[in-house]
Amino acid sequence: MSGKSIIQKDFFRESGKWLSTTEIWAKCANPNLHFTYLLRKSQQYPRKSFKGMFWRMILRHHQIKYGFQIYPETEIGEGLYLGHWGHLVINPKAKIGKNCNIAQGVTIGQANRGKNEGVPEIGNEVWIGPNAVVVGKIRIGNNVLIAPNAYVNFDVPGNSIAMGNPAQIIAKENATEGYINNKV
Incomplete structure (x- = not known):
């Protein structure tokens, strides 16, 4: 389990199965899982790097869209599960x-x-x-x-x-x- 990414661990909480990247993308149709994915991607990169700014911009859009006010600076352990969105x-x-x-x-x-x-x-x-x-x-x-x-x-x-x-x-x-x- 230690070789799994934090995104895989978050998604495992929902399904109880280890998912491939393609399966994770398919699960992103669910708003709370989609937001969790974007949050974790924005936490992976330094704030001022190009990728960091890109993922934070995408995350900001989805904070407004889904009603989640969770920021990349928040320290959240692996296995986060957002039960419902909004x-x-x-x-x-x-x-x-x-x-x-x-x-x-x-x-x-x-x-x-x-x-x-x-x-x-x-x-x-x-x-x-x-x-x-x-x-x-x-x-x-x-x-x-x-x-x-x-x-x-x-x-x-x-x-x-x-x-x-x-x-x-x-x-x-x-x-x-x-x-x-x-x-x-």
């Missing part, structure tokens, strides 16, 4: 681990004041449900499920579920079991 905002300084699922309507943003001023750091194998909001200089542990419509502005320990507004924490050993499939 209205997704991730601060470019946020850090996201590997094998993470992010649904539509999610905001991973910056708090501009208070004790948690800054941006989130999200661990591995985190599932973030539709319309969830994760803000501030907080740490989300590994194997965490953030329920739909949850508002999280504090650290969440690993192996837990965050639900509600404001979020409440429920300890659960296999919090993301059945939610995070085809891990890389």
